[in-house]
Amino acid sequence: MKASVSAQGRPVVGFAGMTHLGIVSAASVADKGFRTVCYSSDAELTGRLTKGQLPVIEPGLDDLVSGNAERLVFSSDLGSLAACDLVYIATDVPTDDTGRSDLGPIKALIENVVGALKPDALLVILCQVPPGFTRAIDSVAPGQLYYQVETLVFGRAVARAMHPERTIIGCADPSVPLDARFNALLAAFGCPLLPMRYESAELAKIAINCCLVSSISVANTLSELCEAIGADWSEIVPALKLDARIGKQAYLAPGLGIAGGNLERDLATVIQLSERHGTNSDVVRAWLTNSRHRRDWAAAEIRRVLLSRKLGATVAVWGLAYKENTHSTKNSPSLATLSRLPDTRFVVHDPVVPASAAAHPHATGVDDPLQALAGADALMILTPWPQYRVISPTDIANALGGRIVLDPYGVLDRREARVAGLDYYSLGLPHEPIAGSN
Known part of the structure; x- marks a missing residue:
């Protein structure tokens, strides 16, 4: 496939969905020197974004957006995405109180966006979706469809978007080199690229969050025991972080259970998949029980x-x-x-x-x-x-x-x-x- 790029020799990048995920991700791409088209069907929202009035609170985001205003185009015209070489689907996926995702809005957005793309454009799913979602998209040729794992964290999203530890990419066939336009964009962030099957990438995001929740559950379980027996959890944590099998970056701070929706969604997905395929997820259910207890x-x-x-x-x-x-x-x-x-x-x-x-x-x-x-x-x-x-x-x-x-x-x-x-x-x-x- 011939790779079309902007006049400056770089692909034009689009983002569909101006929620927290889309705004932070688009601003980070613009900061790397790419012309970035930001689409939302909400004309009032795109008007406010054009004026620098952001609907989300995130340290450093206002400066990142204002500092890249010449490369960021906010539009409520779906046709604006026709100028893009690749477009991210980057809307937040809503969840209910049990952590179940409502995939209806993202499916509708994909359908609308695909109809506006030029024939050789790439589509990249950046939203959190369950395994099997990306491969089921049949409106885009497999060679033009990717899934990218997002690892943003509320309150630290700008730093994580600008300096990712690695980028995990879901592909129809990971043995095939990435499209040159996509590779050029990802290379600008200077981190290792990990291509893998769609399903592996979708599950990788869940695996990361499961490991995080397991650490939280350990901290919550043993910190409660500390309160009862006279131990001090803050004295124990340094010993754990000096163990190479655990690591200095391990999340071992006790808290009032998991919150925010993203971790809960991934645990709910694991439980749903295990029920469907007859695998065991008792440990995940125990994490949820522990979370509710400490909450x-x-x-x-x-x-x-x-x-x-x-x-x-x-x-x-x-x-x-x-x-x-x-x-x-x-x-x-x-x-x-x-x-x-x-x-x-x-x-x-x-x-x-x-x-x-x-x-x-x-x-x-x-x-x-x-x-x-x-x-x-x-x-x-x-x-x-x-x-x-x-x-x-x-x-x-x-x-x-x-x-x-x-x-x-x-x-x-x-x-x-x-x-x-x-x-x-x-x-x-x-x-x-x-x-x-x-």
């Missing part, structure tokens, strides 16, 4: 240490997003905690998520985190935003009505918290009562 830690602890003892207590909450540096609340442990305490009065703060997202009858929002503490009997830090790490425990103690602080992610220095007189609770640590408390 409820904050609600159970605040009941035990405060609400069971004081009727009408007020609790301050810092953080509603499912993690720091994102506006997403998908499967947020913070919102799950509030929902389990429907009769409690909360005063909440989040840097980007409004209090209305809590949908709680007794939750009110404030603009300053210390303001939330006035008159509150306890503080729960349920999203580890960087803004909260710079607030000293002494300032918290001076503003908080009570002494109780639940800090599952270890945002505060626990020794400083105790010196400040706070009754401090965190994951993986035995509780040490403050002097004079019961």
Whole structure:
């Protein structure tokens, strides 16, 4: 196949779907010097994007988009993709509360995009899809169809898009060299390329997330044991990371279960596939059970240490997003905690998520985190935003009505918290009562 390229000798790259995935990925491609066409059927959205008004919160993304404005074209005209040598399908795939994907929108988008492409253009599926999805697309010749594994992480998406550890590419036949245009684009990122069968690439993404969840489950299971027997999980983690079989980058921080939707989707996919093919997925079900158990830690602890003892207590909450540096609340442990305490009065703060997202009858929002503490009997830090790490425990103690602080992610220095007189609770640590408390 003859490879058509732009006048500058580089392929013109298109992205269909201007959600978090599409915007971050398109901006990173533009930053590598490629003319990039960004399509969405939403004319209002593309108009705002043209003005630099981004619908997502992501550190570094505003600068990345504005710095590449001359190479980024935002359009609601499907015909704009006809100028592209390859087009990514890059819309986020929605999931329900059980992690099941709704593939209807992506199938409709593919159908529309294929009809607008020039005959020799490539189509690359960048969305998270179950194994078998890409090969089932029959509207594109196999030699012009690829699947690329996306490994973005909310809050660190720009860094991961710009500097990937490797690129995993699903192909109809991995023994056939990649199309020169696609290879030229991927080579610009300077990382190893791993071509493989469509199904292998689709499952590779799931395998990565399963390994991540297994580490989270180990951390959550053993950190809870630490709380019961007097051990300190933070003392154990360095020993694990120095083991070459585990590694210094291992994700071993305990948390309030898995959240955000992406990990849950992959676990649901494994369970569905195992049921269909008669394989065993008991360990995956155990991970989900463990996640739900740890998700409820904050609600159970605040009941035990405060609400069971004081009727009408007020609790301050810092953080509603499912993690720091994102506006997403998908499967947020913070919102799950509030929902389990429907009769409690909360005063909440989040840097980007409004209090209305809590949908709680007794939750009110404030603009300053210390303001939330006035008159509150306890503080729960349920999203580890960087803004909260710079607030000293002494300032918290001076503003908080009570002494109780639940800090599952270890945002505060626990020794400083105790010196400040706070009754401090965190994951993986035995509780040490403050002097004079019961």
